[in-house]
Amino acid sequence: MPYINLDALDLKILAALQEDGRLTNNELADRVGLSPSPCLRRVRRLERDGFIRAYRAVLNRDSVGLGLTVFVEIKVEKHSRDNAKALQDALSSLPEVVACHMVSGTADFMVEIAVPNLKAYERLLTETLLTLPMIGDIRSNFVLTRVKSEAPLPLGHLKRGPRSGEVVPAADCD
Template identity: 80%
Template sequence: MPYINLDGIDLRILNALQADARLTNQELADRVGLSPSPCLRRVRRLEREGFIRTYRAVLDRESVGLGLTVFVDIKVEKHSRENAASLQEALAAMPEVVACHMVSGSADFIAEIVVSNLKAYERLLTEKLLTLPMIGDIRSNFALSRVKSDAALPLTHLKREGTRQEPDC
């Protein structure tokens, strides 16, 4: 893994943008203690180097009619690189799957799915998930309430000032 080359100002920029990506460059510069031109150069560098991947609005799920969140444990039928890759591709193509992770333990993948209601999940399950030949088992866990979601990444493990930092291994 490459060195992480962030200084204290970079970290302040990243934290400020995670809190509010709609800040103008002037507002961001004021918050991090820079003039606008160097601030914009740093933001562009952070984007170019992949620290900032994208900007988007986080919508309220219930307000847009997506009131059911389901965490789905998925086991691959016959473990192979091809089956895992095919499943990843299929899950990534489903707009209802808002997050998916390959995991260790009793499941091979955990997918976070958002749909309007139980009937919509039943349709997704029977018409999409259960038709995938590489799936051996599916376990559905229904979210009763959301405690925390869409949180900013904690950057406290990175050095605050100065030099390059190697990630913990």
């Protein structure tokens, strides 16, 4: 893996923004020990270089009426690039699908779905998912209690590298 062009201050900025994306630049600068101008330059660089993809509000699912979360395991009927792409496109277009991953194991895709209730999931399943011709099998796993969700990404695997304090994945360091 190539060097990741981050230093300790960049990591502090990323951690602080993951914790609270609404920090003002002055608050962020105070938190990471920089003056506002250099802090803003670093944030802009992190955005430009793709380390920070977006800022958004994380909504309480229950408060907005999406009280049921379902993890759906989907097997593709005939394994082909076209079927996988068609299924990815179909799942990506559904607003109820809040996350979708191609996985290895007994399923081909693991899909996280947020809906108001069981009736809404039944409707999505019967009227949409089961009508997709490339689906061979569907298994639904209903969330009983959300223990941890939407947590910040762990950055502890990065450490100082051999070149001028750059941060690199730990596996790349001697």
